Amino acid sequence: MHKKMAFSFPDEVLEHVFSFIQSDKDRNAVSMVCKSWYEIERWCRRKVFVGNCYAVSPRMVIRRFPEFRSIELKGKPHFADFNLVPDGWGGYVFPWIAEMAGAYPWLEEIRLKRMVVTDESLELIAKSFKNFKVLVLSSCEGFSTDGLAAIAASCKNLKELDLRDCEVDDLSAHWLSHFPETYTSLVSLNISCLGSDEASFSALERLVRRCTNLKTLRLNRAVPLDKIANILRHAPQLVEFGTGTYTADVRPDVYSDLAGVLSSCKELKSLSGFWDVIPDYLPAIYPVCSKLTSLNLSYATIQSPDLIKLVSHCPNLQRLLVLDYIEDSGLEVLASSCKDLQELRVFPSDPFGAEPNVSLTEQGLVAVSLGCPKLQSVLYFCRRMSNEALVTIARSRPNFTRFRLCIIEPKTADYLTLEPLDVGFGAIVQYCKDLRRLSLSGLLTDRVFEYIGTYAKKLEMLSVAFAGDSDLGLHHVLSGCESLRKLEIRDCPFGDKALLANAAKLETMRSLWMSSCAVSFAACKLLGQKMPRLNVEVIDERGPPDSRPENCPVDKLYIYRSIAGPRFDMPPFVWTMDEDSGLRLS
Amino acid sequence: MEGSVGYDNDLNLKATELRLGLPGTEPVSIVRRNKRSLQQVADDDCGVNGCKSDDQNETAPPPPKAQIVGWPPIRSYRKNNIQTKKNESEGGGIYVKVSMDGAPYLRKIDLKVYSGYPELLQAIENMFKFTIGEYSEREGYKGSDYAPTYEDKDGDWMLVGDVPWGMFITSCKRLRIMKGSEARGLGRGV
Numbered sequence: 001m002h003k004k005m006a007f008s009f010p011d012e013v014l015e016h017v018f019s020f021i022q023s024d025k026d027r028n029a030v031s032m033v034c035k036s037w038y039e040i041e042r043w044c045r046r047k048v049f050v051g052n053c054y055a056v057s058p059r060m061v062i063r064r065f066p067e068f069r070s071i072e073l074k075g076k077p078h079f080a081d082f083n084l085v086p087d088g089w090g091g092y093v094f095p096w097i098a099e100m101a102g103a104y105p106w107l108e109e110i111r112l113k114r115m116v117v118t119d120e121s122l123e124l125i126a127k128s129f130k131n132f133k134v135l136v137l138s139s140c141e142g143f144s145t146d147g148l149a150a151i152a153a154s155c156k157n158l159k160e161l162d163l164r165d166c167e168v169d170d171l172s173a174h175w176l177s178h179f180p181e182t183y184t185s186l187v188s189l190n191i192s193c194l195g196s197d198e199a200s201f202s203a204l205e206r207l208v209r210r211c212t213n214l215k216t217l218r219l220n221r222a223v224p225l226d227k228i229a230n231i232l233r234h235a236p237q238l239v240e241f242g243t244g245t246y247t248a249d250v251r252p253d254v255y256s257d258l259a260g261v262l263s264s265c266k267e268l269k270s271l272s273g274f275w276d277v278i279p280d281y282l283p284a285i286y287p288v289c290s291k292l293t294s295l296n297l298s299y300a301t302i303q304s305p306d307l308i309k310l311v312s313h314c315p316n317l318q319r320l321l322v323l324d325y326i327e328d329s330g331l332e333v334l335a336s337s338c339k340d341l342q343e344l345r346v347f348p349s350d351p352f353g354a355e356p357n358v359s360l361t362e363q364g365l366v367a368v369s370l371g372c373p374k375l376q377s378v379l380y381f382c383r384r385m386s387n388e389a390l391v392t393i394a395r396s397r398p399n400f401t402r403f404r405l406c407i408i409e410p411k412t413a414d415y416l417t418l419e420p421l422d423v424g425f426g427a428i429v430q431y432c433k434d435l436r437r438l439s440l441s442g443l444l445t446d447r448v449f450e451y452i453g454t455y456a457k458k459l460e461m462l463s464v465a466f467a468g469d470s471d472l473g474l475h476h477v478l479s480g481c482e483s484l485r486k487l488e489i490r491d492c493p494f495g496d497k498a499l500l501a502n503a504a505k506l507e508t509m510r511s512l513w514m515s516s517c518a519v520s521f522a523a524c525k526l527l528g529q530k531m532p533r534l535n536v537e538v539i540d541e542r543g544p545p546d547s548r549p550e551n552c553p554v555d556k557l558y559i560y561r562s563i564a565g566p567r568f569d570m571p572p573f574v575w576t577m578d579e580d581s582g583l584r585l586s
Numbered sequence: 587m588e589g590s591v592g593y594d595n596d597l598n599l600k601a602t603e604l605r606l607g608l609p610g611t612e613p614v615s616i617v618r619r620n621k622r623s624l625q626q627v628a629d630d631d632c633g634v635n636g637c638k639s640d641d642q643n644e645t646a647p648p649p650p651k652a653q654i655v656g657w658p659p660i661r662s663y664r665k666n667n668i669q670t671k672k673n674e675s676e677g678g679g680i681y682v683k684v685s686m687d688g689a690p691y692l693r694k695i696d697l698k699v700y701s702g703y704p705e706l707l708q709a710i711e712n713m714f715k716f717t718i719g720e721y722s723e724r725e726g727y728k729g730s731d732y733a734p735t736y737e738d739k740d741g742d743w744m745l746v747g748d749v750p751w752g753m754f755i756t757s758c759k760r761l762r763i764m765k766g767s768e769a770r771g772l773g774r775g776v
Contacts, residue, residue, distance in 0.1 A: 079656065081661055082656035082659045082660070082661075083655065083656050083662070084656045165663065193663070249753065275667070298664070299667050301667075347660070347664060348658065351658045351665070352653060381660075406658055406659060408658050410654070439659075465657070465659075490656070
């Protein structure tokens with residue numbers, strides 16, 4: 001296959017060169033250079049990333065990459081996080097595990113996001129892959145602690161078990177005891193999502209004691225504060241630690257135990273957990289604060305003064321997650337103390353209350369944008385905003401890569417001028433030239449989409465809710481945003497015209513989600529007919545779309561490109577629009 | 587308050603109906619929010635940690651206006667955390683169920699309303715129309731067939747009055763007025 005040309009290398013040399021190329025994007029680019037590079041690259045790709053599990057079939061992946069060791073799969077659309085995707089929609093991992101179990105006894109790493117994982121799948125993993133090392137389940141569901149017990153019992157080389165944000169059926173905390181006494185290879189354990197009123201503390205303690213390479217330990221809420229000292233005592237080498245519940249009767253011995261053991265953790269860089277915080281116990285973590293780069297206080301229902309004290313002890317903070325109890329005043333202190341801050345997320349403490357319960361406004365975000373030169377990623381929930389504030393933010397912080405603003409009441413106007421917030425968000429996309437992710441909120445007309453289409457050339461993901469006036473808005477985005485990969489829209493007056501006019505664009509994107517919009521069933525059918533490499537899924541719990549007039553809007557629409565064709569695991573309320581008759585039943 | 591409390595002989599059917607909501611309020615439909623399917627309500631209320639006890643459904647105040655599905659965009663496990671805290675916060679009151687052996691249904695009281703044990707016990711006596719005996723540390727409640735007990739955070743059943751009031755209201759999950767031999771046995775040899 002390789003020609004003896006003056007400038008060509010033997011395969012082994014190319015393979016060696018390719019081994020330095022880790023990112024999927026670059027790998028994909030390499031594989032497109034020429035046929036021989038495609039061949040060489042596919043044999044030496046060790047990590048496969050599949051952004052949409054329905055875009056390709058397991059067999060296709062295995063056929064193309066015969067020797068991968070690590071796979072990452074994503075299932076449900078992002079809006080599933082907010083209960084917009086009905087249960088049973090799909091995203092099952094079992095078919096993937098089954099195919100890989102046969103082909104790949106040497107698979108080492110599985111990372112899944114928003115997928116349905118059953119105990120059966122976990123048992124199959126435990127049984128099939130002898131050298132299995134890493135299992136990361138992010139926002140997954142469908143399994144119980146029984147499945148975890150199978151993993152614990154069989155995976156002798158397991159290094160990482162991370163269950164971030166999963167929904168687990170907590171049958172018994174004793175699954176932890178299934179790690180054999182001889183097992184010592186654990187490096188990272190995240191069980192923060194587990195409930196379990198009776199946690200198996202002794203099993204946990206013994207596990208921590210014998211796994212001397214443990215670097216990350218995130219406990220769940222059931223672990224009481226007075227047990228933490230016992231656990232941490234055996235793991236002074238921890239780099240990342242998540243507490244359980246941070247409350248106890250205030251007792252001096254518990255406090256000094258905790259403070260003592262924390263101060264002996266010299267490598268600690270990241271803290272999280274902090275459910276039910278009693279402020280009296282917070283000073284126990286002051287000794288480690290100066291080294292902290294990441295702090296997740298988003299469950300800590302403590303008030304601004306305590307938050308301010310804590311944050312002022314952390315000059316090296318790069319990442320902060322916190323509730324809006326921090327208030328504008330706390331964010332001002334953050335802005336002056338934490339000059340290395342890169343990422344900030346402020347969550348609402350009372351999202352459903354009609355009136356603000358805390359003094360957190362646009363001012364807090366302005367303060368942080370002005371004061372923190374490295375700030376690039378923000379998720380901010382608040383109740384009022386102004387164009388003036390957004391322009392200030394955009395001008396002072398052009399290095400934003402992720403900007404997600406949620407003004408809690410839909411269609412809230414600029415509180416100073418009562419105008420839409422088009423100009424403000426327009427400034428964000430104009431000044432922040434590297435913006436990759438944007439979430440909009442507030443009162444917005446088609447104009448904001450014109451700005452986005454014009455300026456947001458690097459934008460990859462856009463989330464829109466209760467915005468826009470007409471199809472023109474959607475058209476601006478689809479025709480202007482060159483880098484767009486994911487678009488999710490809810491409750492906007494976008495209909496057939498923009499969608500059909502930009503059908504080709506949809507094949508250049510990973511997916512489009514539209515719910516409670518104005519796209520008709522007829523348009524969906526047409527799109528399905530014209531675009532064979534798109535799966536056009538109509539999700540409607542009201543019943544079959546053809547039981548209503550064709551021009552009736554569909555409830556939810558999920559469109560994604562795929563080379564695997566329509567899927568066959570759909571529930572009764574999902575229909576794929578097909579190139580045949582226009583309607584394929586599951 | 588509808589109907590009467592206690593042991594009236596007329597058929598107080600409504601009182602024996604299982605329903606969500608505080609006594610005295612109209613039954614709340616299980617679909618509390620607009621446009622929510624039952625599935626979605628179940629998902630939301632069950633959240634990450636499995637189905638919580640009735641406590642959380644009942645003590646959350648009704649939403650101030652019609653809520654939109656999936657808005658604001660917050661993960662379920664965060665919403666659950668907020669609900670729990672609301673129940674315990676300064677403004678919210680500490681509502682606990684009170685049951686009495688032999689009574690057909692439970693009541694609910696706000697512990698924050700009382701300044702100490704005497705007030706609390708008086709209120710319970712009035713609510714269920716009986717008398718609790720005299721409290722002593724050694725012998726519990728003497729002089730009546732009833733003993734007020736409570737379930738604490740660890741799941742243990744304790745005699746009301748043993749711990750300081752402040753500790754009691756933060757650790758009490760529910761109250762139960764025990765009657766008869768169970769109650770009499772409590773004061774001895776504890």
